[in-house]
Amino acid sequence: MADAPPEATAPDAALDGLEQTPHTGEDVAADGTLSEPSADDFGHAEQAPSDPEWFKRAVFYEVLVRAFNDSNGDGTGDLRGLADKLDYIQWLGVDCLWLPPFYASPLRDGGYDISDFRAVLPEFGTVEDFVHLLEEAHRRGIRVITDLVLNHTSDAHPWFQASRQDPEGPYGDFYVWSDTGTEYSDARIIFVDTETSNWTYDPVRGQFFWHRFFSHQPDLNFENPAVREAMLDVLRFWLDLGIDGFRLDAVPYLFEEEGTSSENLPRTHEYLKEVRATIDREFPGRVLLAEANQWPSDVVEYFGDPEVGGDECHMAFHFPLMPRIFMAVRRESRFPVSEILAQTPPIPAGTQWGIFLRNHDELTLEMVTDDERDYMYREYARDPRMKANIGIRRRLAPLLENDRNQLELFTALLLSLPGSPVLYYGDEIGMGDNIWLGDRDAVRTPMQWSPDRNAGFSRSDPGRVYLPPIMDPTYGYEAVNVEAQMGNSASLLSWTRRMIEVRKQHLAFAEGDFVDLGGSNPSVLAYQRVWTRPDGERDVVLCVNNLSRFPQPVELELGEHEGCTPVELTGSVRFPRVGELPYLLTLPGHGFYWFQLVELGDEGERRSML
């Protein structure tokens, strides 16, 4: 074994700004093992109330720590700042926050290049600050999940530094090394714009290392049992602190195998089962959410065995649904949505889809055909600057030309289609984007809290703010902000909050079976969510959406509910009783209805309970 490496090449040398903070590789044992922070070094947050299936009913809210609220006036949002805004998040009705990575990172891939799994990016705060956030969130009944990248680390991670310097040491096999860089040639290159190979030569070690993403993100070697255990320990670290779950980034790529695409391999699923079993055993009630941008028929594999209700991830994102919602409304035709849901297989009993309209990435168009992609570009990205990779970098409101009717229709669809809805911060007030900013920053500008300086986001000098807040006359913070909309019961924010509340009153939205009602008018998307309560009573919610900008009639086949009365859910207005003939409704342009189908007695009394 070599002597301890000299100071300049200490494994933690590439970690920036963590000198005063506990971090990985602070100390190196005689055998080369790096010290790692332990959860016992920090306080632990009280847990949220026990409820093993909370995620099936939760409304999620994705918030970028950097963009939400700056507590220390340095121009960048931080964990303390986010904690200070939990009252707002609770008021809105959010059940769970999803935070993209806030770990130590050189930030060459938006924080998905993690250089220490056990330290917080200094500008966001510390592990103690995160525990404070958890504590405050749980006190309000709000859960918190965050992204975790299992597949790879930043090349600045002390594990990689140790691995490249000491091939014989404890980290020598933590990454996938090769003398030739010719293996696994059937694996596609994901970032075709920047990478020419999945292998990059490392002059320090004199070998090639494997990476499915950027060349500064070496893939961890999951063949190595020590890696598998080390990553389980990373999960344990945060779970011990009290976190409620993880969105697992880039899950299809954990293992490689010659002669395959090295995606979705059986051993990747085996490892996910091991991760899940560990969670169920040691931290019941915490969840795993898979990020696998694939067709639903492939994604369902990540839920695991349906016989046992699912034994891999509890949740997975439904990627193809989102672009089809946009397409359906532009075409005034329900078929893009009806088709993808008809192609979506059933999922195990203990699992749930996550659905979204927008998130921190561009509007992803990987899961559409080439024709459809051209169409989406033409319709929603007239300016070439609106395009990014394979997608569109815009926020919801500008995508919909700030049309309040469409914003409401889209939100109603998000809250009523099958899956747990994920809202993207700022979309609840109709924030705009800034397509002049690079990469995906167009949709990552500061949250607009008030008409005050820096949109109320930060006390700093405006020049210090990490990105300028939106200032145009339509979407700028003087016109669009939380303060103004909270005070106005007709605002988009108040409306969104009310709809979330209505959704939560009916578990059929969360857990009901989805039944597409079709119908002769292709511009109307009508479906039922049918949930059988534990007492055997059925809760049937009927959602009728006019995808056209023109008023539409629709005749719905509701024969099985003959005698029921549709009660509109926002105002409790009773509509005419369902008879034997098709049920006629008329909808205004982009209008929608949510009904509960109720059996009323002769005196109009409810026979079934809400």
Added chain:
Amino acid sequence: MSQPVTQHDVDQVAAALPGWLPSQRWFGGKDREVTTVRPLAWTVVEDGDPTLVHLVVEVGQDDRTEPYQLLLGRRSDGLPDVPAAAAIGVEDGPVWYEASGDADLTGVLLDHVAAGDVVGDLRFEPEPGAELVTGLRAHPITSEQSNTSLVYGGQYILKLFRRLTPGTNKDLVLHRALREVGSAHVAEPLGAISGVLGDDEVTFAMLQRFLPDAADGWVMATTSVRDYMADDAGLPPGDLGGDFSGEAYRLGRAVADVHADLARALGTETAASDDLARTVGAMERRLDRVAAVVPALREHADGIRAAFQSVADVELRQPLQPVHGDLHLGQVLRTVAGWLVLDFEGEPAASLAERSALRSPLRDVAGMLRSFDYAAHQLLVGQPHDADRRERADAWAVHNRTAFCDGYAKAAGHDPRDEAVLLRGFELDKAVYEVGYEHANRPDWTDVPLGSIARILTEEA
């Protein structure tokens, strides 16, 4: 309580039918007075209260006689909750009514099909392998023209052929053939009701899978036209949100697939040398007939005749085969699994011989192209002339007709536009038929086919 049904009852109903039939939408003989109605056969399908009787009558209109079928209901407590027009007033005795709207009576038809029952002269048969759910209630769909269809519990559709044609119905024959070769573009046939008519077999009804998620092609296309015509910026049809060309392309593929499947299942035939001459002769006779009653057609008659004449000289590239025969956007359904083609009976006004003859598949292509023209121009009907809007409508039609032909060519391996002379002739023939039909039934709409004729004649073949 219920009385047995007697020949006297049936005669009484038949006597009332001459006044009643013309008010029924499905009755195909509205052009002439009904002079006689003679009962040919009747079967009590459901004895009791209410009672269901299946009745076949021969309707005489001067020298023309045609058989029709009716479902008659009778209740001791008068009319059920069905449209008033259904009541058939007889001179004395109980009230009879057209029973297709009476869900208490129609359920039994499905149950008999499922059980494979024989009731009197009526044979109810499930298709081989069909497993049917019974006990469902039915309601009639309202959009139908010449037949009556009942939807059972959103699962099945039973089409009653109103005007009867001897032999197994072409619709049933073609559906069975397409199922045999595994076509993905038809609704699965599940059963039939048949019997005899004089010396011939006759199909009374066909049961098929019903697709509650479907929307018909006419509604889909006019949704796009609505979006397009309301656009203030004057963008071309391909640049608008409601662009239909993707659907039109897929529809073209589906139609080509159906043609290929029909040829595979039922065979093809090379046209005989005099087939073309006979076809042109029929087209010319139709032109003469329509021009005689529609003066506005006369200015185009020479041009049309010249176009027909050039058809006589073409060399047919594709063999003749069974075709749909009355293909238009209202005969196709968009489902979540793609396009389906419905109603293979052929043109309602055509004779049986014409309908069952092998024909060029280009007939169907021409029919669909005409339908795109109709969809594009339907918003202009009854509006003051507006050259700009008309030009926009033309642009929509061209855009989607092109997409349809592209799709057809892709799937068929040959492009219908390569047979331009023939296609043009068929389109003109169809448009002439439409002029005659609209003139008689919807005079406001006559401008649509007339406009198309003018446009086709100014285009080079």
